[in-house]
Amino acid sequence: MAYVIYCEDRNPSQFSRIAADVNERDRHLHGTMQYHEISDSDFQDIKNNMKFPIGWDGTNITWKNHNGSISTVENLEEYLNIIKEDITSFLKVDYGYSTDHWQTYLDYLNTVDASTITLPIDSWEKYCFDNSITFYSLLQKP
Numbered sequence: 001m002a003y004v005i006y007c008e009d010r011n012p013s014q015f016s017r018i019a020a021d022v023n024e025r026d027r028h029l030h031g032t033m034q035y036h037e038i039s040d041s042d043f044q045d046i047k048n049n050m051k052f053p054i055g056w057d058g059t060n061i062t063w064k065n066h067n068g069s070i071s072t073v074e075n076l077e078e079y080l081n082i083i084k085e086d087i088t089s090f091l092k093v094d095y096g097y098s099t100d101h102w103q104t105y106l107d108y109l110n111t112v113d114a115s116t117i118t119l120p121i122d123s124w125e126k127y128c129f130d131n132s133i134t135f136y137s138l139l140q141k142p
Contacts, residue, residue, distance in 0.1 A: 002043030003028075003035040004053060004061070015053055018046050018139045027097070027142040036061070047137040049123035071120035079124055083138060084109050090141050105136050 005017035005028040016033075019025035020043060025035055038046075038061070045051045045063075055062035070076045087106045091099055121127040128135035 001037050002040050004038050004046075005029070005033055005035050007032050007034070016139075017141070018043060018137060020047075020140070024140065027095075044129070046139065048126040048129050049137070050126055066123065069120040069122050070124065073114045073117075073119065076114040076117065076119065076121075076124065080109055080112060080114065083124070086138050086141075095142060101134075102136065102141070105134065108133070 002021070003019040003025045004015045005019060005025065006015045017028045018038075019028055019035070029035065036056075042051075042061075042063070046053075049066055051063045051065045053061045054064040070079060084106060087102055087109070091102060091106070117127065125135060125137060127133075
């Protein structure tokens with residue numbers, strides 16, 4: 001089972017993180033953070049940047065599909081730079097557990113030549129998933 005993580009005074013439509021499993025979930029829980037179980041399929045769709053929660057009726061999450069795409073090398077490079085900057089900042093802090101997988105992903109991102117990717121793509125994350133590239137969503141960071 002996977003999880004959507006959100007602040008206690010908000011609902012899952014205002015989620016702040018996702019977790020693939022209980023261990024990842026527990027690293028996110030602090031202060032007023034709460035969680036709601038989601039299917040592995042829903043988790044993968046969020047991780048792939050293909051949908052996200054927009055509502056919560058107390059029982060069910062309402063989902064919105066992502067309808068965008070990346071159609072130019074410049075847009076892809078911009079997006080990859082945002083991811084790299086975020087991960088670089090994240091790795092500057094000692095969280096008391098291994099972040100090696102984030103460093104490995106960052107190392108990979110630093111080798112990507114956006115001009116070699118056939119565009120348009122639905123999302124960078126979906127491209128990685130479809131091409132069996134190990135990746136992490138920024139929403140998985142603690």
